[in-house]
Amino acid sequence: MGNFSDSFMEYLKIYNPSAYDKANSDNVKPEELAAIYNENAAKFEVWDSIPLTIRNRYPGQPVPYDVMEAAARGEIYTLREMEYHPEIRQVSEAREKVAEEQGMPNDIVSDTAAATFVTALAAGYAAETCYHLAMSRQNREEMLKNKHDGMTDEEHAAWLKSWLATREKDFNAIKNDWKENQPEKYLMHLLFKHNIGKLNQKELEEFPQTVQDLMQRIEAVPDRMSNLLEYIKKPRMQARIGRFNEETMDILKHTVLRQVPETEKEQYLARDFAKRREELRNMPDSDKARMVSDSINSRVTNLPEERTLTTRERFANMPSALNQGMER
Secondary structure (H helix, E strand, O other): OOOOOHHHHHHHHHHOHHHHHHHHOOOOOHHHHHHHHHHHHHHHHHHHHOOHHHHOOOOOOOOOHHHHHHHHHOOHHHHHHHHHOOOOOOHHHHHHHHHHHHOOOOOOOOHHHHHHHHHHHHOOOOHHHHHHHHHHHHHHHHHHHHOOOOOOHHHHHHHHHHHHHHHHHHHHHHHHHHHHHOHHHHHHHHHHHHHOOOOOHHHHHHHHHHHHHHHHHHHHOOOHHHHHHHHHHOHHHHHHHOOOOHHHHHHHHHHHOOOOOHHHHHHHHOOOHHHHHHHHHOOOHHHHHHHHHHHHHHHHHOOOOOOOOOHHHHOOOOOHHHHOOOOO
């Protein structure tokens, strides 16, 4: 076996028996292990995020589709309701219970809008923002129902303008929530905009003081600084930091990382991204396959049996502005 975790092998046995047999064979090659992992990792992470108590209700079988869908959306509260109340077998019923407990407004009536509300709530957004995003999603569903092929060019243009306006409002609601409730995300958003020259004139003028103010807010709250550092170390964030120009990198080092010891700063600066890519490009295929396999084995073997949802999972079916991390 390719040293995959027991949890990953259990997933393969249920969802991909042929890959399970190959991973169990004595002569499996490193590149074959890499292919197995790459093909199954995303769905495995969703399945693995479902509480073990729920998965154990379906031994040796796939969990119901609606449960997998709820996990992909990041509906932590929905799954928790099903975990604590085994008599609840339908996601829709669990979602209704969550709506009652969390005080979901009665005018959120569609399933996707309710899922948006619950997902945003689990991701740490304020109730007001959750409500806005849910109603915006519900509004777009109605707009889709009213869209038809017989529209004139003028009618279609007006419809598209209204559609895009809802997206813009979502974007502003998310950004305002970051400003008020999640300063670490707003801080990194500003740094990314600064790096690509997308700060508007007002943001550019206020940029230095804004960064200092955000850092003060982050450092004033216990655990928020550690959350920021963990956020920075995520692969997607590291990939973006790896494209920072010297000026933005200097700001990152002397503001966000100002209290991090010099010996530890490099792990946040993504300096080795380009170097690793070049080394990998020039590496013999046999060594490359072995390195990929070792990396995969290390990551999968150390996965915990139960964990909270990843950021990618929590945002899987949120509005596009949320999925894109405000990259504009």
